[in-house]
Amino acid sequence: MIFWYIQILLLFQILCGINTSNIPYRIYDMIPQGICKMHRIPLLDNLLTPSDPVQLPSPETGAIFRQSWNSSTFKKFYDCKFYLQAPAHMGLYLSVSKLQLRKNSRGHCIDNVVVKKSNDKKYQFCEIEDVNEVKVFSDDRGWMRVTVNLDSKLALPTLEDTLEVQFIVTVKRKCKDFGYLPCEKDEDDSCISKSFFGDGFFNCPECVDEEGCVIDSEQVLILNPSNVFLSALISLFLTMLFFGGCLWCVYRHRRCITACNSNHIAASNQNNRENRTSVHTSDQIQVELHTTAATFVQPSAPPDDDKDLPPAYDSLFPVTPVGR
Known part of the structure; x- marks a missing residue:
């Protein structure tokens, strides 16, 4: 009886294992x-x-x-x-x-x-x-x-x-x-x-x-955070590359920029001097013209013969000789 019980139990475990x-x-x-x-x-x-x-x-x-x-x-x-x-x-x-x-x-x-x-x-x-x-x-x-x-x-x-x-x-x-x-x-x-x-x-x-x-x-x-981060990183890199290129160009051509600025300043000073000279010359011309005009334009007076002069003092008050 015990033997059959053990056989049934083993068979049940085997079936459970198959199902699992x-x-x-x-x-x-x-x-x-x-x-x-x-x-x-x-x-x-x-x-x-x-x-x-x-x-x-x-x-x-x-x-x-x-x-x-x-x-x-x-x-x-x-x-x-x-x-x-x-x-x-x-x-x-x-x-x-x-x-x-x-x-x-x-x-x-x-x-x-x-x-x-x-x-x-x-x-x-x-x-x-x-x-x-x-x-x-x-x-x-x-x-x-x-x-x-x-x-x-x-x-x-x-x-x-x-x-x-x-x-x-x-x-x-x-x-x-x-x-x-x-x-x-x-x-x-x-x-x-x-x-x-x-x-x-x-x-x-x-x-x-x-x-x-x-x-x-x-x-x-x-959204995929990695893609967003990658896009931001690429944008930052391109921005840094652009500004770095600009700074490199400025550094590479700094002498030209300095010379150009000096020439520009010199040209500006020369133009200022020329403008001041031209203004001074025009003032002088205006003064000379004004003087010339004054010499030609003079008031005209009638000749002395045409004037009615007052009678002489001697004619109005004759002097009597002393002793007469």
């Missing part, structure tokens, strides 16, 4: 896997954070990245980042099936998720309003980066509140082999393994693999 091995997803708990970063010195983040992408080995195997934080555990971490890489010549589907992050009273995200695709486009969001809503991102080159940014300085409203994220990653390929079904109509490279259909996880952009899915078509595209 047939699960088409590899589970990644982001804190135990080291995906979420602890608080460190910012300069050491790039050195201490592994940047090797998570390789999905085949189209038959997907990945689930999940994590939840309570009021005490989320204070230890400030962001979680992981890279995804599909097999050669294949693409990726990334669906956000669970997302419970914080927003302030103005509707702005306190915590957020940023998805970066291989074309350097970034999408930022922080909530899923409907329980059955799903955000799905597609990349034909098979490369993505996902970052969960947590504001650990701001405490959760209550001790019972939690933060939660869950991402489903699926490899897509060309629809030419048996055992694959398309996710998108009229797309020859949108096929995933049919084992993902009806498994309870949303994999396709149009939710053709499951029922009761709501598509979130409103995704916020954000």
